[in-house]
Amino acid sequence: MTSSASKTMSPTHVPETDVHRLEVTHVAGDAYDVHVRGHRIQVDQPTEAGGTDTAPTPTELFAASLATCVAFYAGRYLHRHGLPRAGLRVRVEYGMATDRPARITFVRVAVVPPPEFPEQRRAALLAVASHCTIHNTLDQPPEVAIGLEP
Secondary structure (H helix, E strand, O other): OOHHHHHHHOOOOOOHHHOOOOEEEEEEOOEEEEEEOOEEEEEOOOHHHOOOOOOOOHHHHHHHHHHHHHHHHHHHHHHHOOOOOOOOEEEEEEEEOOOOOOOEEEEEEEEEOOOOOOHHHHHHHHHHHOOOHHHHHHHOOOOOOOOOOO
16 A cells, blocks of 8 residues: 555544554455454355355454454453453354345354352453443444545
């Protein structure tokens, strides 16, 4: 991406130093690599959707992003309070729309605290986990601009 294109696509109220970047490149068929901070994540489509099922779909990564963000916040809460993180789990269920446009219509997130988690801390753990960055973003959707580079 050229510097001028990145500035065009970036919201005008965000300083350039606060803009985070990643890039997606085609691998083969419906598979793509995501390159972010020296890491690589791959996405694909299931065979029944025309892909080769070598990796999760972008939609699955979306749900995984929410689940891992919730887990991270819950884990930090546990760590701050001297509680073990071993056994912490987060489960997500989501449903797809049957009409157009293609989209997720619901997401259910269940935080499973570690064994022997104190009952009196449940509300606080849920409050912290419910305010992870991804959940906050879904509650207050960002400005999204999709464009073509010259």
